[in-house]
Amino acid sequence: MKRPVETRASFRLYSFLRDERPQMKLSCPSAVLPLLLGYFTFVTTAANGQTQGVITLSSQPSEVVCGFFNNLPGVRTVYALHTLNPGATASRFRIEQGGGMTMTYLSESHPFPATVGDVVSGVSICYGGACLIGNQVLLSVTYMAYGTSSHCSQLHVAAHPDAETVEAMDCGENSVRTFVEDLYNLVDCGCPDARVIAGASQTFDCMPVPVSAKTWGGIKALYQ
DSSP, rough: OOOOEEOOOOOOOHHHHHHOOOOOOSGGGGGHHHHHHHHHHHHHHHHHSSSEEEEEEEEESOOOOOSSSOOOOOEEEEEEEEEEEEEEEEEEEEEOOOOOOOEEEEEEEEESEEEETTTEEEEEEEEEOBBOOOEEEEEEEEEEEOOOOTTTOEEEEEETTTTTTTTEEETTTTEEEEEEEEEEEGGGGGOOOOEEEOOOOOOOOOOOOOOOOOHHHHHHHTOO
């Protein structure tokens, strides 16, 4: 499936700063300028309210690791993180397997109680009724890997079925798009470029629908 991409930029400084694996060597001052431009483009875009951080897939919860360490059969855990978050109260998205990825979804775990749905059919996450700033672990997903995934195949962050893009609610309760960063099946593939999925952001809610208590007599009355 071809993913609609409005903006694809190489945030090499972002990848360089948050990934401890050496990916590049800066041997001269001229190499720094493109990195700084990419970083400040990201910061400026976020400051203008056009984006709200990055929904990132990682094989580790405490840092961004863009792939797994081997392609052997076994259970794999994937973490969805909200990174470079300038302040948000909620987000919604889903996760889909790209071509060549042959894992089977098993289960998922949510640290925020006000979470509706799942990553397969679309998940909406409220951040505990608070404006949270900085990196947040949104959920973890377990998959069964069979050792048959193609080299550098990916898990993709995709738009919630009820949305046009991957989005978050900022601290003013405004819906804004986020950047997304996918996950490779192996760490030696590097890190995918951050990107923005084309589409307009929309206001959304992630609180469960309240259920009122009913007596047996009241239930019977509904069918009379």
